[in-house]
Amino acid sequence: KAGVTQTPRYLIKTRGQQVTLSCSPISGHRSVSWYQQTPGQGLQFLFEYFSETQRNKGNFPGRFSGRQFSNSRSEMNVSTLELGDSALYLCASSLDRGNYGYTFGSGTRLTVV
Amino acid sequence: AQSVAQPEDQVNVAEGNPLTVKCTYSVSGNPYLFWYVQYPNRGLQFLLKYITGDNLVKGSYGFEAEFNKSQTSFHLKKPSALVSDSALYFCAVRAKMEYGNKLVFGAGTILRVKS
Numbered sequence: 001k002a003g004v005t006q007t008p009r010y011l012i013k014t015r016g017q018q019v020t021l022s023c024s025p026i027s028g029h030r031s032v033s034w035y036q037q038t039p040g041q042g043l044q045f046l047f048e049y050f051s052e053t054q055r056n057k058g059n060f061p062g063r064f065s066g067r068q069f070s071n072s073r074s075e076m077n078v079s080t081l082e083l084g085d086s087a088l089y090l091c092a093s094s095l096d097r098g099n100y101g102y103t104f105g106s107g108t109r110l111t112v113v
Numbered sequence: 114a115q116s117v118a119q120p121e122d123q124v125n126v127a128e129g130n131p132l133t134v135k136c137t138y139s140v141s142g143n144p145y146l147f148w149y150v151q152y153p154n155r156g157l158q159f160l161l162k163y164i165t166g167d168n169l170v171k172g173s174y175g176f177e178a179e180f181n182k183s184q185t186s187f188h189l190k191k192p193s194a195l196v197s198d199s200a201l202y203f204c205a206v207r208a209k210m211e212y213g214n215k216l217v218f219g220a221g222t223i224l225r226v227k228s
Contacts, residue, residue, distance in 0.1 A: 006156075033215065043203065043218040048210075055212040090156055098207060098214035100164060101147060104157040 002027065004093050004105035012111045018079040021108045025072050025093030032074040033102065034066060037088040046089075049074050050097060078110075086112045115140045115208040119219035126194045128228045134189040136204030136219060145207035146187045147216065148178055150200045157203065163187060174198070194226045 005024040013019050025032050034046040045058040049068035066076040072093075078085055088109050092102035116139045126132045138144055145164055149157040161172025168180045178189045187204060201223055205216040 004156075031213070035216075042220050043216075045215040045217075048213055048215065050213065056210040056215060058215070092157075092216075098216070099145070101159060101162050102216060103159065104149070106156040109154065 004091055004103050006089075006091050006105035006108050008108060009106065010109045010111075012113060013081050014113055015081055015083060017081050018077060019081060019110060021076045021089055021091075021110070023074045023076070023091030023093075023105060025074070025091075026095075026103055029093035029095050029103075030072050031094040031097045032068060032072065033092045033094070033098070034074070034076050035090045035092065036060075037090060037107070038086075043090075046076070048097075055097075081112045083112050086110060115206050115217050117204050117206050117217055117219035119202075119204055119222045121222050122220075123223040123225065125225045125227065128196050128226050129193050132191050132194045132198070132224065132226070134202050134204075134222045134224060136187045136189065137185050138187060138204070138206045139185065140206050140208070142209075144180075144185075144187075146178075146180065147205045147207070148172065148176070148187075148189050149203045149205065151203065151221075152200050160189070160202075194224075196226050196228050199224055199226045 007022045031050045033048040048056045052068045063079045068074045088107045090107045091105045094102045118137045147162045148160040163180045171177045204219045208217045
């Protein structure tokens, strides 16, 4: 059974650019959540998508957005990149919207220069 | 609001010795608790969870955790540490949101196992 697949693994972008990250959940999982991991702030919840709708959102500016497709794959977009957006972005999928746990992908390491 | 505290930034233990990584939580209602491990430049790997039932939970790679409701703790343990256990460990609690759940993580504890 394939796990959660995140692409690309590494990205280097320039300030002001935008970026799109992709996440394919475990087959059958319809809930996809995104987390940002930084040395200073730790792991923070960005948002959750379920059935192609954003259900919950963390405390992040509107530059952070996402979407989910009918096959449950999700994309996350960050516009007007700032140096502080450099982080490891983790995607997690869940069969039951997190009631019994999440499976995480390997993450996308974004570096903004 | 739900929160998790991992009071130790780093835990050092000799190979073969027992290890404990501490976690305390604050949550309204019944806690759903998780431990994850992260190796360098990798995502989070699930170790174990407590939802209900026995206070001693057994997980992957020989790890176990003890749920203590009165002390609001969920410490991770292993009877005999391996050098390969060296990694970053996160305790997390499920937090209910308006339309679902999210995980609230502790700051993480670096475990170093020396041979």
